[in-house]
Amino acid sequence: MTDVNRRAMPRWRNVVLEQIRIVAFSLRPVALVIAAVLGIGTVLIVGEILGGGPGFDSRDTFPTALFSFLVPFAVWRADRPFGPAFLWTLPVDRRRLALARVFAGGLWLIAVLALFVSWLLSLTLLARVSPMQTLARVPLIEAVATYLLGSALVLGLRHPLRWLLGAAGVFLLMGGVSQALEPYYGVSTLLGSRALYLAAQHTWAVWKTPPGFSQWAISASLSLGTGLAALWLAASRHKEN
Amino acid sequence: MNGLPGSFAVTTHGLSMRYGRETALAGVELRVPEGAVYVLVGANGAGKSTAMKVLLNLERPEAGRAEVFGLDSVSNGPAVRARIGYIPESHEHDYKWLTAGRLMEHAAVHYPAWDREYAAHLIKTFDVRLPRKVGTLSKGESRRLQFVLALAHRPPLLLLDEPTDGLDPIVRNRTLAQLAEHLADTPTTVVIATHHVAEVESLADHVGVLSEGRLVAQMTRDELRRTVLRYRIEVPEGWQLPRDLRIASVRRSSSGREVQCSTIGEQHDVTARLTATGASVRDVTPLPLEEAALAFLTEEGAR
Numbered sequence: 299m300t301d302v303n304r305r306a307m308p309r310w311r312n313v314v315l316e317q318i319r320i321v322a323f324s325l326r327p328v329a330l331v332i333a334a335v336l337g338i339g340t341v342l343i344v345g346e347i348l349g350g351g352p353g354f355d356s357r358d359t360f361p362t363a364l365f366s367f368l369v370p371f372a373v374w375r376a377d378r379p380f381g382p383a384f385l386w387t388l389p390v391d392r393r394r395l396a397l398a399r400v401f402a403g404g405l406w407l408i409a410v411l412a413l414f415v416s417w418l419l420s421l422t423l424l425a426r427v428s429p430m431q432t433l434a435r436v437p438l439i440e441a442v443a444t445y446l447l448g449s450a451l452v453l454g455l456r457h458p459l460r461w462l463l464g465a466a467g468v469f470l471l472m473g474g475v476s477q478a479l480e481p482y483y484g485v486s487t488l489l490g491s492r493a494l495y496l497a498a499q500h501t502w503a504v505w506k507t508p509p510g511f512s513q514w515a516i517s518a519s520l521s522l523g524t525g526l527a528a529l530w531l532a533a534s535r536h537k538e539n
Numbered sequence: 540m541n542g543l544p545g546s547f548a549v550t551t552h553g554l555s556m557r558y559g560r561e562t563a564l565a566g567v568e569l570r571v572p573e574g575a576v577y578v579l580v581g582a583n584g585a586g587k588s589t590a591m592k593v594l595l596n597l598e599r600p601e602a603g604r605a606e607v608f609g610l611d612s613v614s615n616g617p618a619v620r621a622r623i624g625y626i627p628e629s630h631e632h633d634y635k636w637l638t639a640g641r642l643m644e645h646a647a648v649h650y651p652a653w654d655r656e657y658a659a660h661l662i663k664t665f666d667v668r669l670p671r672k673v674g675t676l677s678k679g680e681s682r683r684l685q686f687v688l689a690l691a692h693r694p695p696l697l698l699l700d701e702p703t704d705g706l707d708p709i710v711r712n713r714t715l716a717q718l719a720e721h722l723a724d725t726p727t728t729v730v731i732a733t734h735h736v737a738e739v740e741s742l743a744d745h746v747g748v749l750s751e752g753r754l755v756a757q758m759t760r761d762e763l764r765r766t767v768l769r770y771r772i773e774v775p776e777g778w779q780l781p782r783d784l785r786i787a788s789v790r791r792s793s794s795g796r797e798v799q800c801s802t803i804g805e806q807h808d809v810t811a812r813l814t815a816t817g818a819s820v821r822d823v824t825p826l827p828l829e830e831a832a833l834a835f836l837t838e839e840g841a842r
Contacts, residue, residue, distance in 0.1 A: 316645060
């Protein structure tokens with residue numbers, strides 16, 4: 299008989315490194331799309347600058363937070379977190395393995411964001427607009443936070459897309475109800491999405507305004523903290539015992 | 540767990556599980572001795588795959604527990620999975636965009652016991668084309684790759700869920716021959732879930748029969764051969780089968796005077812009961828493994 303008592307377990311470092319490599323394969327199609335978009339963008343913008351146009355509007359905002367929210371869907375596209383996935387048959391604690399996968403995806407996301415920022419800086423220099431003003435409009439912390447929230451959604455819910463669509467539907471419905479009940483402001487606020495809408499508008503305004511350091515620190519801690527807490531809860535749905 | 544002869548590689552204690560209203564497992568008490576090739580027989584939906592998933596801690600039972608080499612499958616999930624080579628029922632691989640070679644590298648990272656030389660031998664034997672994308676493999680190729688992934692780290696326990704499904708007869712025979720070679724080479728306990736018992740008959744030495752989540756029989760192959768037998772008997776006019784016999788199948792001649800019945804029970808006991816009813820036993824033969832195992836599934840409806 300083989301000595302079944304002494305069965306070696308994989309080294310944690312090797313597992314994490316392998317997750318980084320395997321997520322790279324998973325993100326390859328997304329990376330190709332990004333490369334194509336940035337390539338076309340570069341040609342258009344540089345063409346306009348060389349033609350004497352502004353080429354670049356430093357008041358532009360970038361949907362990096364939305365992009366980051368969607369990245370986990372690509373990171374997990376092959377695995378069924380709630381099914382008998384190959385990933386779960388491996389001899390690694392499942393919650394730790396899920397977190398390693400999220401970490402690997404996060405690492406690649408940061409690499410892509412760094413690349414995007416470099417691209418942006420190069421263009422601002424070429425267009426002679428303020429790089430700091432432009433960079434302030436790239437919500438990097440929020441990008442990481444929304445990545446964590448997106449990961450929590452994919453890991454924690456059996457049907458994340460249905461939940462997303464359902465939530466969007468409810469939001470629209472509440473908007474409709476709110477409009478229909480416009481004369482009765484109190485009722486519409488209570489039932490409708492006005493409060494949510496106002497909150498979203500306010501948040502957006504805060505995001506658009508370069509904050510002071512303390513504001514930034516509080517906001518970063520809150521958003522990252524929420525993302526991490528949600529991720530921990532979601533990953534805990536896959537714990538072994 | 541001590542690895543001594545007579546100890547069990549797999550034990551389950553009152554394993555019960557439901558999918559909604561469907562009973563998947565009902566108080567299952569598996570006992571798979573170390574070194575055995577245990578064939579788990581049952582119709583589709585009998586609970587075979589669910590039992591395997593519970594052993595891997597992929598499914599959580601509502602009641603009961605499972606142990607693999609003495610390790611609880613829930614509290615020692617990773618350690619248990621490190622000791623298991625698993626072939627799932629589905630041929631589909633998750634990472635369709637990876638090449639077969641890269642998928643093997645991926646698996647190798649997670650099993651320090653991965654034997655590269657042996658893996659290369661298996662790749663050759665199973666004719667796995669490493670540069671091919673996993674998503675483009677045929678059913679048979681996909682199954683062969685799963686065999687390589689399951690065997691290459693020489694696990695002490697193999698869980699094979701319908702392993703011959705999707706293999707053509709030639710490849711199936713070659714695969715089973717390779718499995719037999721592996722078992723001769725590497726001391727391994729094997730649990731094979733299948734409803735094609737005849738295909739794995741040459742390997743099996745223990746049999747368990749699952750019916751609607753209940754383990755209705757569990758014994759060695761010799762015990763099965765001894766207790767499930769076909770009797771050819773001559774019977775008087777108007778003869779009726781004894782009510783207390785466990786009958787799996789009955790076939791009467793056109794004259795009604797000759798009857799062939801497959802029964803479950805010790806031969807001397809069954810013979811005595813038949814004789815007591817006026818029948819005379821002409822011939823007793825053991826059944827092939829598949830028929831013998833299926834006898835436990837058909838006994839209720841045989842009369």
